[in-house]
Each structure stands twice: as structure tokens, then as C-alpha cells.
Amino acid sequence: MATMPDPSDPSEQTCSCGSNVLTRLRCSRCGKPICPRCMVASPVGYRCPECARGPRPAVYNPSTSGLVKAAGIGVVVSACLGFFWGSYPSWGFYMALLLGFGVAESVAKASNYKRGPELLALSMGCVFFGIVVSRFTIAQLTPGLALGLLLDNPGDPFLRAVFYLRFIPDMLFMAISLAICYVRFK
Ligand SMILES: [Zn+2]
Numbered sequence: 001m002a003t004m005p006d007p008s009d010p011s012e013q014t015c016s017c018g019s020n021v022l023t024r025l026r027c028s029r030c031g032k033p034i035c036p037r038c039m040v041a042s043p044v045g046y047r048c049p050e051c052a053r054g055p056r057p058a059v060y061n062p063s064t065s066g067l068v069k070a071a072g073i074g075v076v077v078s079a080c081l082g083f084f085w086g087s088y089p090s091w092g093f094y095m096a097l098l099l100g101f102g103v104a105e106s107v108a109k110a111s112n113y114k115r116g117p118e119l120l121a122l123s124m125g126c127v128f129f130g131i132v133v134s135r136f137t138i139a140q141l142t143p144g145l146a147l148g149l150l151l152d153n154p155g156d157p158f159l160r161a162v163f164y165l166r167f168i169p170d171m172l173f174m175a176i177s178l179a180i181c182y183v184r185f186k
């Protein structure tokens, strides 16, 4: 292991991490001074934190044009599926799966099957948008549902009934849609 100081440069230097520690250790990749506090063990010796991290794998590195395309397609798909969900609210479970997978797969395809935090946030934002569309569709198309909910649970807040936001099952279904994105892009 390249943990011993380089014999050609045996001088003690202050560590590059800013800790003021004097060290003879060098990063095995870039040669910067490293100290026991900041060095990272790797299969090819001790490295500085930057070299240990390495470049981001390509699949976690979506292009800007891919992100823009994914956002555009994601918004359209989520609006359509949200409207569909709102039109058939009693199929909530299947609609949640449809919204989650529909958005996740179209965003994935538009971004050329990349992953990572940007696409995760983007897809979750689209799913959330689809959920909002579905709630407004319900409030518009089927006010009878809200009336039924209010009669069954007179104590429920009015807005919760209008937007069909029961904790179980509706909000659970929404969580399923979001979880699908999480699994797909994390
Ligand atoms: Zn380094």
C-alpha cells in the first residue's frame, strides 16, 4: 500500500485539508499532503478526499438538454395521468401505480435512462403536480364524492373532503406514486 511517505520527498508539510497538521503522507493519486484526519483508504492506497470521491458515474450525470426534455415530458404525462386519476378516483390504488410508473418511465426515457438527485427531484415534482391535478379534477367533476365524505365524517375539514384527501387510502396512494420515483432514480 502507498501509505509510506515518498522517499524522494521526505519533508513534513502542513496538510492540504487546512488542519495545520504536519504530515509526510501524500495522496497516492495527486500527491497532495494528507493527514490521518482527512485521508481516505482506497484499494490503491490512501487518497485525499477529492481523489477518493472520483468522478460521478455517467449514469448519474444527466445532460442539461436531457433534463429539460425530461421536465417537459414529465409535466405533460403527469397532467394527463392526474386528470385520469381524478376522473376515476375510486381506482386510486391503480391510478397511483399508473402515475408513479408513467412519470418515472417517461422521465427516465427522456433523460436517456439516467438517474440521480436532479431526476429524482424532477420526477417527484411531476408526480406531485399530477396529484394536484387529480385533486382539482375530483373537486370539479365529482362534487358528490365530497358530499358523501362530509356526511360520513362530519368532523372532517371541508377542504379535505372537497379534494378527497383521506389519510388512508388516498394519501397512502400518493406516497406510493412518489416512492416509485424514489426507487427509480435514487
Ligand atoms: Zn488527491
Ligand SMILES: [Zn+2]
Binding pocket: 015, 016, 017, 018, 019, 021, 034, 035, 036, 037, 038, 039
Ligand atoms: Zn488533512
